[in-house]
Amino acid sequence: MSNAALAADRSEARTASDRPEPMNTRHGKKQDRKFGTIIAPYLFVLPAFVIVFVFIVLAALNTFRLAFTDSTLLRPGKFVGFENFIKLFHDEYFLTALLNSTIYVICVVPFMVILPLILAYLVKGNSRIMGFFRTAFYMPVVMSAVVVGMIWTNLLDSAGLVNSVLKALKIISKPIPFLTDRWGVLFSSMFVTIWLGLGYYMVIYLTALANIDESLYEAASLDGAGPVRQFIYVTMPGVRSTMMLIMMLSTIAAFRVFNEIYVLTNGSAGPGGMDMTMSMLIKREGTGIQARTGYASAISIVVLVIVGVMLIVQQIIQKRGED
Numbered sequence: 001m002s003n004a005a006l007a008a009d010r011s012e013a014r015t016a017s018d019r020p021e022p023m024n025t026r027h028g029k030k031q032d033r034k035f036g037t038i039i040a041p042y043l044f045v046l047p048a049f050v051i052v053f054v055f056i057v058l059a060a061l062n063t064f065r066l067a068f069t070d071s072t073l074l075r076p077g078k079f080v081g082f083e084n085f086i087k088l089f090h091d092e093y094f095l096t097a098l099l100n101s102t103i104y105v106i107c108v109v110p111f112m113v114i115l116p117l118i119l120a121y122l123v124k125g126n127s128r129i130m131g132f133f134r135t136a137f138y139m140p141v142v143m144s145a146v147v148v149g150m151i152w153t154n155l156l157d158s159a160g161l162v163n164s165v166l167k168a169l170k171i172i173s174k175p176i177p178f179l180t181d182r183w184g185v186l187f188s189s190m191f192v193t194i195w196l197g198l199g200y201y202m203v204i205y206l207t208a209l210a211n212i213d214e215s216l217y218e219a220a221s222l223d224g225a226g227p228v229r230q231f232i233y234v235t236m237p238g239v240r241s242t243m244m245l246i247m248m249l250s251t252i253a254a255f256r257v258f259n260e261i262y263v264l265t266n267g268s269a270g271p272g273g274m275d276m277t278m279s280m281l282i283k284r285e286g287t288g289i290q291a292r293t294g295y296a297s298a299i300s301i302v303v304l305v306i307v308g309v310m311l312i313v314q315q316i317i318q319k320r321g322e323d
Contacts, residue, residue, distance in 0.1 A: 066297035073291040084298035094299065096274060097281040100186060104277065105254045105310070107187075111194050112201060112250035113243055119198060120205035121235055134206070138199035149263025152192050153179065156264070179264060182274040189260040189275070196260070197253070201246050208242035209235065244318045251310050256303065258283070278303050 067084060071077030088094045123133045140148070155161050156178035163175040178188045212235065220230045236243070258279035261269060269276040269284075276284075278299065286296030 063297045063300055066294050067301045068298075069294045070292075071294040073289065073293060077294055080294070084295050085302070087295070088298060088302060093273065093276055093281060097276040097278050100275060101255050101257070101278045103186065104190060104193075104257055105251055108190050108193055108254040109247060109250045112197050112254070113247050115194065116198050116201035116246070117205050117236070117239065117243070118231075119202045120209055121231055123202075124206060124209050134202070137202055140196050141199045143196075145259040145263055148192065148196065148259075152188070153264060156188055180271060182270055182272075185261065185265055185270040185275045189257070189264055192260045192264070193254065193257060197250065201250070204246060205239060205242060208239040212238040244314065248311055248314055251314070252307055255307055255310070 066077075068079055068081060069077040070080045070083070119137055123130045123137070153160075157163070158175040158177070158180070160178075162178070163172070166172045166176070176184065178184045216234050216238070217230055220234050225233065256279045257277050261275055261277060262280060265275060269280050282296050282299050282303070285292050285299065
């Protein structure tokens with residue numbers, strides 16, 4: 001092929017490549033790009049959105065609706081206004097449950113904030129023995145409620161290990177009624193709650209401790225601060241935001257406590273139902289063939305309001321502490 005022919009072919013190829021693409025091709029690419037960058041992400045989150053909307057948003061709205069009706073499991077009921085809420089504060093079981101849940105929060109939350117922090121501070125090393133202790137403290141978190149109930153029921157029973165050891169050591173003359181006395185059940189449940197939560201909150205604190213600059217400990221050590229003073233003046237300020245987070249989480253969990261008391265009392269809520277908590281009362285009123293769903297929904301709304309107020313107060317305290 002001559003040089004002139006080659007030059008002509010190259011010129012024709014360049015001319016073909018410089019020609020504008022057909023309008024339909026460019027439009028198709030533009031649509032594909034628009035689908036990939038704008039529409040596709042929404043399609044990925046759509047299933048999760050539907051699940052949240054149906055099982056959380058609609059369920060919450062339905063709870064608000066039912067709270068103002070006298071509906072039961074077998075009939076839809078009619079609108080009664082604030083009658084359910086008025087009845088609550090004349091209901092002995094509700095007042096008892098409110099008292100028990102409040103005492104639970106007051107007694108449990110301080111331990112859930114401080115003890116896991118101390119544990120995390122003690123086991124934050126990288127040695128194998130520290131890894132063993134971290135695993136051991138976390139083990140209760142993965143246990144089922146049934147297993148926990150069996151363990152502590154056997155330990156705290158009148159003829160259980162705890163009473164047997166105390167009697168053998170001549171510390172007590174008769175068994176302590178851990179599971180048969182109102183306050184015995186309540187404080188035993190608190191102990192189990194703290195035991196269950198230590199490992200979970202310890203892991204959260206370990207993450208926060210890893211973000212504290214080691215040079216702060218070195219500087220404190222050079223200034224003559226021992227481990228205790230380092231913990232107070234370096235560690236605690238360094239995890240202040242995490243402490244507030246755990247305070248909020250443990251407050252919600254303590255006020256909504258259910259499993260611990262339920263498994264220790266086999267669902268009876270203690271002698272005469274005197275260890276009833278808010279969650280147990282909701283379960284009692286909202287389930288069964290004679291369930292009062294409207295009344296149970298009203299209790300749920302009250303729990304939501306109380307927990308919300310607690311969290312707002314904690315946020316105010318946190319902001320004042322930061323200022």
